[in-house]
Amino acid sequence: MENENIKDIIEELLQERKFPKLRETLLEMMPIDIASVFDELSEDDLSKVFRLLPKELAAEVFACMDPDGQEHLISVFSSRELRAILDEMYVDDTVDLIEEMPANVVKRILAHTPQETRHQINEILKYPDDSAGSMMTIEYVDLRKDMTVSEAFEKIRKTGLDKETIYTCYVKDQRRQLLGVITVKKLLLSPSDAIIEDLMETNIICVDTYEDKEVVAKMFDKYDFLALPVVDKENRLVGIITVDDALDVIQEEATEDFERMAAILPSEGEYLKTSAFKHAKSRIVWLLLLMLTATFTGMIINRYESAFKSLPILVAFIPMIMGTGGNSGSQSATMVIRGLSLDEIRLGDFFKVLFKEAAVAILCGLILALVNGIRVYFTYDGDMYLATVLGVALITTVLIAKVLGCLLPMGAKLLHLDPALMAGPLVTTITDTCSVLLYFIIASSIAPLFGVIL
């Protein structure tokens, strides 16, 4: 069923005060779907309908909602209601909530959080936004190495309800150092009197609290983990990251790359929920910069005024040369940027990539020059001069564009900048200048060979 229909049904049931039926409808839905319908309701309806949910589901739905709805609900919650919701929420979701709320709301949230949790929240908030620490949860199952399998199950049964995942358990020593990990699958397939120490995996892949989010997400992609332990500088286990959060990061990072590659400053928030003013703000910076740099291309054209005054047809081909250069450049930049971001290309592969791009450029350039030559030959009464100028210009333009398209992103990577910054628009603008300059140089220098006077 579409959200729109569900929203209508819920509003109707609410108006007719058919609360049991309404509750039943909600219980059949997934938390995220309930949240997205709730985000569309009026504030009055929201407060009424939210209270129909059982406690555990209420907390799940609340965690999935938009900040506006969350803020409204907190403002109408009694102290008891707020405490109940916060009790049910995972600490990492509470941290996300706190990051979105205004100061007075945060104060109220913290006042209703037990002291120990408050301490944990503050610890997580300390980590930078793009670090592993900021995406971890502290709710994991920990075991001791001298436990038997049945003791381990005992512990999981006792503490598992509030853990974000129970399927990977962590074995720590007294100094909280991570000794090993063991999965519930392994536990289930082992005899009940076996000792954890003999079963646990001790080749552990873990990340530092300050590791970049993107690196963490890539590790999930590579190793197919369900969860990954996070340790501090002293190798003490401080939390875990689960695969669902890694998936979110992968999507965010891809969106950021898409934006950077289209010369947009990365923004948070969904498209429709962002104001036109904010959209304009994240786009105008590059537009201004690229508009001003396009002046160089203009200056070059100016210098060749006499050339195109005596042969105006030269002007008509400027868009074709510029367009082909721009498109070739974005193609290479995109391939190289995506390759770098998927670790398919490393900095050490620089020359391999450069030669490959050069080879691709020559192949593409030759075909373009040939097709264009044939067309010009037939359209302009066999004008060999024009066909030659355009052919040579096309080949050199594609070559420059493709070489720049691989040089710029790899250079950015070398300087620890995001390669996506160097994509399409920037490559295009630089290529424009070079290609127009070359075009006129080629046109003037081979003119005498064909007896053309510019």
Place this chain on the structure above:
Amino acid sequence: MENENIKDIIEELLQERKFPKLRETLLEMMPIDIASVFDELSEDDLSKVFRLLPKELAAEVFACMDPDGQEHLISVFSSRELRAILDEMYVDDTVDLIEEMPANVVKRILAHTPQETRHQINEILKYPDDSAGSMMTIEYVDLRKDMTVSEAFEKIRKTGLDKETIYTCYVKDQRRQLLGVITVKKLLLSPSDAIIEDLMETNIICVDTYEDKEVVAKMFDKYDFLALPVVDKENRLVGIITVDDALDVIQEEATEDFERMAAILPSEGEYLKTSAFKHAKSRIVWLLLLMLTATFTGMIINRYESAFKSLPILVAFIPMIMGTGGNSGSQSATMVIRGLSLDEIRLGDFFKVLFKEAAVAILCGLILALVNGIRVYFTYDGDMYLATVLGVALITTVLIAKVLGCLLPMGAKLLHLDPALMAGPLVTTITDTCSVLLYFIIASSIAPLFGVIL
């Protein structure tokens, strides 16, 4: 440790015939890391070193390797070795293997597969490449609704070893219809004599075998599943999809979008492993097409020959107008394409998006016109005519570009084409033509107001 170092260490140990030490080194590594080192070894070394791995790990490593290495190993395996590896592999990995191997190797693989598995493989191979059926595995744990929790654990212990995931179990009736799902977490937290039917979740989200891969991947992103059941037209459970495969699809789809948006035909395979010829092939089609369409822009410029002959400075600003239009268009197209692909934007939001883009365009256009006006005023001795022409041209160009940038992807979506096809280069080329035409129309029509004769 970097792969390069590991590779050197392994080759050294191999040369010195220190096999126990070599085996020990490998056992400390993750299967995917072993596979990527193995892919770099010579064929001789590979056959030697592969045989050092214990059976289960060998199968995991084999499944992660490149097709070339896999083919070589199959060619040197004895019948017993091949059967052992195939026995250990999950059916979905075997299917992936078969899809990459030449016919004679496939024949050998199938000859060493038990008849039942062979039947299952053939079933999966029937599904289209981009369907849920092609990414599913048939190795899941199934329970009956009248089992108790302890009977369920019994079954999991007995059959769990060969299952890709045991954490979500599926309850079927005699006609293989899916009745419910239950997680191991729920089982662990319930009394051992409870009946599955009373515990299982019956609001099941599942997908059809023919559902698009991309839709499946999005469901994992939205609902945070670890596994998702796949059913046929008669609602019979035929397999499950696990989160690690969904993650791979998300990465593939993003790469495909990046390629389409840069006017590259989507290709499989890693950048460095693809030949320059193949790269050129996937890029030349759009380059040719866009080169030829750039001719229209040229024809327009031709028509205004007399205008730029009497005022050559007009030519110098063509790159700026075209560049700004192209960049504005890619910005909008990228935002809309990404929004559509993340389901943040739906077709029903068409007018909202259109108005938002128009508002952003006017904001950006005004700022660009102003900044450029000031610059022109000071650079060209207060030439009000030029400042006005460029200002009006910039605003209209940005407006057209941004409107096209949202119209084209949404139109593609409406026609069930991939919106990413309509990105950057195509929008840019259409915008080029429109903007140059408008530029000259504006320049000629307001010339009399300023007493300029073109």
